[in-house]
Amino acid sequence: MSISTKEKIAVFWFRRDLRLHDNAGLYYALRSGYPVVPLFIFDKNILDDLENKQDDRITFIYNAIESIRKELKAIGADILVRYGTPLEIWKKLSDEYDLAEVYTNTDYEVYATERDQEVYKIVKEKKTAFKTCKDQVIFEKKEILSLQKTPFTVFTPYSRAWKEKCDTFYLSSYPTEKYFGNFLTWEGGTIPTLKEMGFETSDYQFPSEDVPAELLKDYSKKRDFPAEEATSRIGIHLRFGTVSIRELARKARENSDTFLNELIWRDFYQQILANFPHVGKGHAFRPAYDHIKWRYDEEDFRKWCDGKTGYPMVDAGMRQLNAIGFMHNRVRMVTASFLSKHLLIDWRMGEAYFAKKLLDYDLAANNGGWQWAAGSGTDAAPYFRIFNPTAQAERFDPKKEYIRKWVPEYGTNEYPEPMVDHKMARERCLKAYKEALDKGK
Structure with missing residues (x-):
């Protein structure tokens, strides 16, 4: 599937943020002044390491991409879906299209950080800007520091500082829908099938991305008892970004301080990984x-x-x-x-x-x-x-x-x-x- 355009474009690269709604990097791409082409890469470096060729996570990702594609098609746009190694694909994209800017959301994992540094070098050769945004956490890297200006390494003082700093600004959603008219209008062809990538479709019944307020109200009392259906099961949606962390944190703040603490643990471990990459x-x-x-x-x-x-x-x-x-x-x-x-x-x-x-x-x-x-x-x-x-x-x-x-x-x-x-x-x-x-x- 290729794009027939000679004009300068901005590309938004989906990774751990598989939604159009309240997506930081996508918001900035849509406000860039260039027509935006969304991109998703099924990364061979990751997929080739998976022993289970009916891995439920791959079906989950595929379903999320199809859902995004359906939304885009309804407004005359589409998503470019490629299968291969990111470096090979970015080299081809840089040659095929006039890329003005590339936007993406930061991934703090070691492989992702190294991959992004290499992609940055590739697009920089063509004078293309590579911009990363914070999306999957409320606070990242060194945004929450101790009085000594060092990263926190113990959760309780980190969570206190997190709550003190967190106001409506940090929990506000990005109004991406206002700028949907800035997607490039084009009609894509087919996208790679799971079978073509060596995988089978899973029939797993994935949990809902909705977290009922009633569940949150009882969360602190019931969450430790595994026989109770009292946890959110939201993990897979947070992992792949099919829900917004900002919306979830707002809901938690209104209904359950205990659940909010679980979201703060996520931020805590992400900043540990970013600041102490040896882990x-x-x-x-x-x-x-x-x-x-x-x-x-x-x-x-x-x-x-x-x-x-x-x-x-x-x-x-x-x-x-x-x-x-x-x-x-x-x-x-x-x-x-x-x-x-x-x-x-x-x-x-x-x-x-x-x-x-x-x-x-x-x-x-x-x-x-x-x-x-x-x-x-x-x-x-x-x-x-x-x-x-x-x-x-x-x-x-x-x-x-x-x-x-x-x-x-x-x-x-x-x-x-x-x-x-x-x-x-x-x-x-x-x-x-x-x-x-x-x-x-």
Whole structure:
């Protein structure tokens, strides 16, 4: 599909912002004074690494692109959809069209940052401006700093500063619809099919992007109980930008401070990734924790992955993840703590497994959560906080509803004995961590 125009154009490059409404980079592109062509690239560098060729996330993205395309066609515009590596595609686009400006929204992940630097070099050769905008967070990078003008590394003071700074200006939507007349009028041809890219369509029933106010009002009371349908399931929409973080934050501020805190955690981990990029390259936030001597036991790791540890809440969580690509947040903490502390298996292995399975996988949040559970991250609590998975189950699933849903053989002879004794595992973990930290002094 190609554009038949000789005039100067602006391109808006969609990535983690798959919506036309309240989109920062798109808003600025539409006000650039040039006709705007939207672009989406199915990135071979990312897709080729996916083992599952029926990955639900790819179908979700494809559906979002088709939805955008339908909206654009209704106003006489279209979206350019390409499949390949971004550098090859941008080289071709720079040769084919007279690109005045390129707009996009900032992605803070390591791969994305390096990719954007290379694309910037390509378009700069043709004197094309490359402009990035803040869209997927309320505050980015160094917008929230301590009194010492350094990035916060502990959540609670960060969240206080976040709330003090956040006013209606930061939560206001970008009125993109006012400028829809500035899209280039053109009629595209076909776009690459999932099959042509080596993928199959998934029939997964994705959660709604709507978060009811009623759910938010009960959120603080019910959110920790995995048997309750009391969480928003909004993660996949936030991950791919099919909802606006500004609209969601406004709704949270009106209805639930607890839910607002969850959104602030997102910003917190994104600014950690931006300011301390070593965490996105496989390193512990606290370097001393890179000295831990982990156990590399494939059989134990496999039991954890399959939900056959003999600890019901851990097993229920892992089976939920394997079945539907989602795990309740309380259970994410329990399963992550169990792998890194009870089994003393490197948290990076768990992080990679979650990355493969979670529909709402987000590098900053996934890495932040795993390092929090392993004790190597930003949390101020000492490393000897070790979740007792039995006590967690008794407290947060007292009637065993969640456990019985995902572990139907629980309570029968078919259910395995615990693979490790809690007391022994705790002592082993404390010893290994203490040795590592002494070494790292």
